[in-house]
Amino acid sequence: MLDDFFIRALVAGTGMALIAGPLGCLVVWRRLAYFGDTLSHAALLGVALGLLLQVSLTLAVLAVCVGVALVLLVLQRRANLSSDALLGLLSHASLAIGMVVLASMTWVRIDLMGLLFGDILAVSLQDIAIIWIGGGVVLAVLATIWRPLFAATVSSELAEAEGMNPARSNLVFMLLMAVVIAISMKLVGVLLITAMLIIPAATARRFAKGPEVMAVLSALAGIMAVAGGLFGSLSLDLPSGPAIVVAALLLFLLATALPGIGRRKRRENPGTSGGQA
C-alpha cells in the first residue's frame, strides 16, 4: 500500500501534523512564531553544511537548529538586543550563509524550490520512518514535560517558585522545535514550516476549552489540512507544500467564520487576568 506516492505523502504529512499541533500551540501561547521562522531558516544552512560534509541532511539540519537555539539562549542572556532583533539577526544570517555555501558548491545541483517549499510527494519509506519514530520521541518527551512546560508558559516565575524548572523545560522545548523542523523540512519546506505550527493552533483556539484539548484539536486541524492540501494538489496539479498551507488557511477562515460558540468567548472583560492594580 505504501508503494503509492500519494499514500506515502499522506502518512508522512499526518505524522508531521501530529507533532506540529501540540508544539504549534506552545509556539502560539509563548509568542514564538518568529523563533520558528528563525529555526527553519537555519535549516537551510543545515542542508548546505550537510551537503558540504556529506552527512545525513536530517541530522545536519537538526544539529544546526539545535546550535542556533542554543546560541539564541546565550545571546538573550548576554546581548543588549531585544529578542526579535536577535532572532532576525540569526534568521537571516543563517539563511544568507546557507545560500552562499550552497552556491559555492558548484559540483552540487540542488533543487532550491524543493528546499524552500518542500516536496512531500517525494518522501521515501525511510523518510516516513524518520518522521514517525522522531515524531513519537518528540510526543513522548513533550508528554513527560507537559505540566512544567505549560506551567512555565502561564508564569515562569510561579513555576520556578513552586519547584518546577522552567529553564530546563524551555531548553527541552527548543530542542523539540529543532527536531520538528528537521523532520518537516522535506515535507513543506523551510519557508512554510512555521505556517504548519501556527495556523492549525490558531484554528483550534476557538473550539478549545483547555490547553490539552487545544493541542489535540490543533493536531486534527493539521491532519485535515494535510489531507485537503494533498487532494487539492493531486486534482488541481498544485505544488503540494503550498497547497497544504492554503488548505490550513481555508480551515482557519472557515472556523473563524462559523457563527456560535466563538462569539460568546470574544466578550472580553478588561483588566481581568492581569490583576493589575
Add this chain to the structure above:
Amino acid sequence: MPHSGENLPMATSVSEKLVSLRNAGIEREGRWLVRGVDLSISRGEIVTLIGPNGSGKSTTARMVSGVLKPDEGRVEQARGLRLSYVPQKLHVDWTLPLTVSRFMRLTARLDESAEIHALEQTGIAHLRHSEIRNLSGGEFQRAMLARALARKPDLLVLDEPVQGVDFSGEIALYELIGKIRDEARCGVLLISHDLHVVMAATDQVICLNGHVCCQGTPTAVAASAEYKTLFGTRAAATLAVYQHHHDHMHLPDGRVRHADGTVTDHCHPDDGHHHDHDHEHDHEHDHEPGHEHGRDEGKAGTKNAG
C-alpha cells in the same frame, strides 16, 4: 494568637524553620533593590512585609520563593519544602484557553474534592469551569489564592493577595489565611498594604525600605492607643511605623532624615555601611525596647511598645 508563647525545645524550633534569609540582597544594574535582609519564617507563623513602593517587598518575596538568587548573602529553604506562590502580577494571554479548574492544577496533581474544597474556601466554586481571562480582578485573586491553598503548602508566599477584592471579601480572605495557618500549620509570608486588616493576624512585621528597617510583633502595638492613631489612615501607616521605631525617618520621597537632622538618599549606602554603624552604636548606648534592627536576628520579636 502569636506563637511566641509556645515552648518548643530549641532543636525542634530550629528544624521547624521553613526558610531563612541571611544578609540577602539583590543587585540590578549597579543598584541594590534590597540589601541586608535577615528574616526567617517558621511553621505556623505569619510574617508580613510592609514598606513603600520600590522598597523591595516583592524582590524579597521572590528570594524567599527561590525565583531570584541573592547576589549577596544566603537564602536557605528547608529540604523538601512545599511552597505555594501568589505573584503580584500574572497575565494570562488570550491565546491560552485556561479554565479555573485547569489553572488549579497548574503545578500540582489534585483530586477533584481537594480542588472544589479550595475553591469553596475562597468562595468561587461556581466559577470552576469559567475561563480565567473572563474573571474579574477580585475573582482572579481568589482563584490564585485557591490554587495556592489546594497544593497544601508548607509555606505560602502571598504578594498582595487581595488586590482588587472588595473590603468585606478582603477581611474574609485574611481570616481564611489565618485559619489555614492554624489548621495546616503552614508558614505564611504576606505582602500587603492593608495594615489595619493584616496586623491582627500577623506574628511578625518586617518593614522594608531597601533594607530591613525594623521588625517585631505587631500585637502589642496594635492594642495600644498609639497604634490606632498611627495606623488610623493608610497613608500615614508605613511612614509612622518607621518613625516609631527609629532614630531616622524615611521621608515621603524616599530620602532619610537622621537624628542629627542630616538628610541622605539612603540609609544603607553601598559604600561605608554607615547606617549599620549608626545602629550598632545605638544598640550599645540606647536600650530602648523595640529599638532593634533587622540585622539582630537573635532579638527579633521584641515588642515594639514605645
